Amino acid sequence: MKKYCADLELPIPLFKSTLGPIEFLKLNNPTSARHYKISNELLSDDVVKFFEDHRLTINFVEVFYRPAGVNSYIHIDTQEPGDYVKLNWVFGGDGSTMCWYDIKENCQGASQKTSISTYAIHYAKDDVTLLHSQTVGQPTLVQVGIPHSINNNNLTERFCVSIIFGYKDQTGRPTFDNVYEIFKNYIKQ
Numbered sequence: 001m002k003k004y005c006a007d008l009e010l011p012i013p014l015f016k017s018t019l020g021p022i023e024f025l026k027l028n029n030p031t032s033a034r035h036y037k038i039s040n041e042l043l044s045d046d047v048v049k050f051f052e053d054h055r056l057t058i059n060f061v062e063v064f065y066r067p068a069g070v071n072s073y074i075h076i077d078t079q080e081p082g083d084y085v086k087l088n089w090v091f092g093g094d095g096s097t098m099c100w101y102d103i104k105e106n107c108q109g110a111s112q113k114t115s116i117s118t119y120a121i122h123y124a125k126d127d128v129t130l131l132h133s134q135t136v137g138q139p140t141l142v143q144v145g146i147p148h149s150i151n152n153n154n155l156t157e158r159f160c161v162s163i164i165f166g167y168k169d170q171t172g173r174p175t176f177d178n179v180y181e182i183f184k185n186y187i188k189q
């Protein structure tokens with residue numbers, strides 16, 4: 001079976017702050033930006049240790065913010081389609097679902113540089129077909145190398161904190177299957 005996401009049983013705090021995550025994320029986003037980076041230093045020692053214990057290194061932490069009633073575009077999080085994984089913590093947006101899509105033949109999408117100088121490819125609805133859809137939790141391993149989008153529930157705002165990581169002592173970016181194996185003891189069945 002092809003895997004698009006996997007919920008982890010990882011009951012550790014995401015941030016060092018004693019504030020609730022949504023309150024804390026708002027404090028770090030005074031302009032209500034839809035996409036912003038936060039310092040790795042804000043992550044809890046438990047989260048840092050979790051990656052270190054699995055010989056992974058945290059590259060950066062980004063946050064996607066969607067006000068109530070705003071859905072995301074269909075997109076890939078990288079410059080080229082492929083097999084790329086992130087670990088996401090979602091706060092708010094209760095009942096929202098993540099959707100993954102197949103790219104129709106000869107549909108290229110539109111490459112873009114994001115506001116935080118990462119890359120994305122955007123796709124029109126007609127360029128893709130739906131493969132899978134499900135609710136994602138805290139945290140969830142997600143495939144971001146194929147087109148995906150979020151259907152927000154339209155009632156509450158949603159913050160998605162995304163940790164981008166790589167191997168500590170190997171080159172190359174781990175694939176979804178690589179990370180699934182590394183985190184196998186934490187995957188919720």
Ligand SMILES: [Fe+2]
Nearest residue numbers: 075076077144
């Ligand atoms: Fe994405």
